[in-house]
Amino acid sequence: MRFKDYYDILGVEPGAGEAELKTAYRRLARKYHPDVSKEPGAEEKFKAVNEAYEALRDPEKRKAYDQLRARGYRPGDEVQPPPGGFGGPGGVDFDEIFAGGGNGGFSDFFQELFGRRAGAAGPGARQRPRGDGAMRAKFAVPLEAVHRGEPVRVTVAGRSLDVRVPRGIKPGQAIRLAGQAPGGGDLLLEVEYAAHPQFEVDGRNIIHVLPVAPWEAALGATVSVPTLGGAVELKIPADSEAGRRLRLRGRGLPGTGGAADGDQIVELEVLAPRANTEAEREAYRRMREAFGDDWRRA
Template sequence: MVDNTHYEALGVPRDASADDIKRAYRKMARKYHPDVATDPDADAKFKAAGEAYSVLSDPESRAAYDRYGADWDQPRPEPDQQRAGAGSRWGGGFAFDDRDINADSFRDFFGGRFGGGFGGGFDRSAMQRDQHARIEIPLEDAVAGAKRAVTLQMPQLDQTGHVTMEQRTIDLTIPKGVMPGQQLRLRGLGTAGGDLFVEIAFQPHPVYRIEGRDLFVALPVTPWEAALGGKVKMPTPTGKVDLKIPPNARHGQKLRLRGRGLPGAQKGDLYAVLHIVNPPNLSQKARDLYRQLASESSYDPRSNLGA
């Protein structure tokens, strides 16, 4: 039976493009984020959208989901070999480099340096090999630092030189201020005592846009808040704060909170980008007040257009 749960969670058809899926996730995440949503089911819809995006944004997991539905991530060994392909999602979000892991590939890689052949003894030190993986973390982990227990499968060699896939749980320390593209080196956790290099990537965030160590958030304000100024609540990665809106604030105006971006030797800043938003429904009294404002104001925002 065809499973459309993840597509329905994002409100996209099964033939949606990768860009369509990304746009739909950002829209749903902004709409149902706990900091801004009023829908009583917002939390469940927010989580469903995140889970759907984690599956559909990856071509391999999406293909598996389209074929197998809710059971897409169940083990299905290929005949005569074990495969760990790019984009394969082990517990914790790891993805190993695209390579068939079997005895022949080890022999090819090390140029036949197996003194005595695979059936007998061999120089195990020659088998040491670094492994590379990639993990997506929430922005909040980079802001505060975190420790994560990550489960993954890795190729290992037994005493006869046969390759097996071993499940391992690794305690990964994510340092405060880590940046996308940065690699964490775990010594001795690769193949046969080699090292494991973990590349950091950030999960898409429904609220913040990241540029270097600076963060940007689109902050909705009402027309009267923009005109009169005042304090409004706004989110930061470490909690909500009161932001002072200056009188006569403009749409698109940036207000900077120093040092509220990503930590580091030079801390990033957090920018609130003001978006003036009209209320969806106006009472009759509110309409009358707007008419009064229109009659008393001579301001013409189109005067420079010659209109």
């Protein structure tokens, strides 16, 4: 397998904190999202950004990756597993499965480093047996599947399985697959939410950062906003400032056990579009003349 420099992919330094990682991820995911990007190779770049953030956002995964990176590998170098495999002595023991064909489309490098412990053969591959004989693995589930309650495909020990995700399932809850562990035992999938390029989770609520133009914030506008249930129209009040939060009721994750559905919180991010033509630059010049040099004090 070939080494990947996840820090370089996200454009951050190895010492970057959680907030910096999140900001870089949001910016690049928005830039390369297949639904909006017209750049060549956008889909592959989007996958690479998603994989890099998935690896670095979790402290345990990041620690394991940093230990490997400290051995001096460069992007594209052939990686040699340490003695005992990646989960061997002195390493981090992961039991992890990612949703989607081929473990969520992640590279061989990612799967070897983080995803082998759920029954893959090879050096260092370990499973964690429970007291009842079941094998436990973490299961990173897409938010869309949690919202709708639907089957997702996972790869376990080289086999593809369709796993039905209960609607509104919470992190830490488990899905039992009878007889699907290596050796014929039960496989217990402990749910965690996969990173999403457009949404963050706060309990049952979903947070989405929405870029708006200065004139939309100043004058008000009605814009299309993505939600887990599909795009909806949102009215932005006039005189809105960066950081203002608007609420879409019932557009978050489903409530369970009689609890109400969560909301989607839309946080406004005011961005100035780049002027690419003379007409657009002239429009900015007129704005400068209209607002003058004292606009900051105002």
